[in-house]
Amino acid sequence: MKLVKAMLFAALVAVSSMASAKTIEMDVNGLVCAFCAQGIEKTLKGFPETAGVFVSLEHRIVAVQLKDGVDINDAALTKAITDAGYKLVAIRRTDETLDAIRSRVSQQKAIPAVDPSKHKHTMGDMGGHD
Amino acid sequence: MRIAHRWAAACLLGMLPVAAGAKPIAFARGTTVMAEYGAGTMNELQLYYAPRYWYSVGGGLLELKSEDGSKRRDVAYLRGNLLAKRWNLPNAQANVFAWGGLGTARGNDFDGTVLDRNVGFQGDFETRRVYASLQSDLHESSRYSHRIDTAQLGWAPYAHDYDSLATWIVLQGRHYTGGLFEGTETALLVRFFKGGTWVEFGATTDGKLQAMAMFNF
Numbered sequence: 001m002k003l004v005k006a007m008l009f010a011a012l013v014a015v016s017s018m019a020s021a022k023t024i025e026m027d028v029n030g031l032v033c034a035f036c037a038q039g040i041e042k043t044l045k046g047f048p049e050t051a052g053v054f055v056s057l058e059h060r061i062v063a064v065q066l067k068d069g070v071d072i073n074d075a076a077l078t079k080a081i082t083d084a085g086y087k088l089v090a091i092r093r094t095d096e097t098l099d100a101i102r103s104r105v106s107q108q109k110a111i112p113a114v115d116p117s118k119h120k121h122t123m124g125d126m127g128g129h130d
Numbered sequence: 131m132r133i134a135h136r137w138a139a140a141c142l143l144g145m146l147p148v149a150a151g152a153k154p155i156a157f158a159r160g161t162t163v164m165a166e167y168g169a170g171t172m173n174e175l176q177l178y179y180a181p182r183y184w185y186s187v188g189g190g191l192l193e194l195k196s197e198d199g200s201k202r203r204d205v206a207y208l209r210g211n212l213l214a215k216r217w218n219l220p221n222a223q224a225n226v227f228a229w230g231g232l233g234t235a236r237g238n239d240f241d242g243t244v245l246d247r248n249v250g251f252q253g254d255f256e257t258r259r260v261y262a263s264l265q266s267d268l269h270e271s272s273r274y275s276h277r278i279d280t281a282q283l284g285w286a287p288y289a290h291d292y293d294s295l296a297t298w299i300v301l302q303g304r305h306y307t308g309g310l311f312e313g314t315e316t317a318l319l320v321r322f323f324k325g326g327t328w329v330e331f332g333a334t335t336d337g338k339l340q341a342m343a344m345f346n347f
Contacts, residue, residue: 028218029218029219029220030217030218030219030222032221032223032256033256033258033296034290034292034296034323034324034325034326035153035323036157036223037292038160038292038325038326038346039157039158039160039183042159042160043157055292057289057290057291057292058258058289058291060221083158083182083183084157084158085157085158085183085184085216085218086218087218089220
């Protein structure tokens with residue numbers, strides 16, 4: 001019984017965490033030019049859950065600000081990035097706004113090619129056209 | 131046909147101060163318009179739509195003129211472009227494109243219209259500071275065979291981001307077959323792009339204008 005309660009509690013915490021996430025931040029490989037960013041931005045803005053999109057070529061990140069109380073699942077994000085022709089490396093959900101992320105990355109130097117500590121979870125070989 | 135090409139050439143010239151081209155597929159559900167003025171030897175206008183990121187369909191108008199003015203080709207064609215392979219690396223991207231198409235062509239050294247067959251490929255590699263590409267484009271008919279091989283090496287003085295202007299210095303070498311141009315036509319170009327607009331212009335070692343523009347939307 002205790003185990004069931006603990007699992008229920010963990011599930012509630014997880015769901016609550018997802019529902020309260022304001023922004024999805026993704027690490028994407030292959031982002032080297034404005035046309036790359038343009039295609040990804042166009043694709044992600046097509047989601048009804050999307051309130052805004054920010055792309056940083058320097059940090060290789062794509063951030064999607066969500067509308068209140070909604071989320072986009074990882075499978076849909078993976079498909080969107082892969083169908084745009086790029087490789088999704090990692091997904092993080094944060095409470096930061098796009099402006100906060102924009103401000104944060106503008107103060108950071110470009111991330112190194114491999115930075116596992118930055119990733120909440122990696123997508124491994126989940127796709128991309130390479 | 132010639133009127134259409136003159137009209138296209140006039141459009142190209144009008145775009146030169148702000149315009150210039152690159153990949154035949156920009157992004158999924160995207161339209162690409164490319165225009166190139168190639169030092170008087172080659173003028174081309176292309177329009178493509180990409181339903182998916184790995185292929186696009188469209189067509190173009192190509193005008194080829196030999197250096198001595200003795201040969202001229204006016205080609206109108208339909209073409210399919212395929213992204214055969216892409217490598218998405220952490221700080222770089224490499225692509226191999228291939229294409230093929232059919233069209234009609236007229237020339238000043240033969241009568242009537244002939245069927246033009248077009249095949250080509252492009253390989254490119256780019257980071258935010260370095261760009262290299264190799265392209266070969268063959269137009270062939272019962273009356274001619276012209277292959278245009280183009281190599282480009284680019285260097286960016288600074289790494290751009292999505293919201294800033296990208297600036298590139300590009301060295302281009304181009305070789306024509308079929309009696310259009312003897313030797314290799316070399317040009318030094320400056321390239322700018324921001325958002326969906328790309329403009330490239332410069333001069334060949336003979337002092338002729340070389341320019342290209344591309345718009346993605």
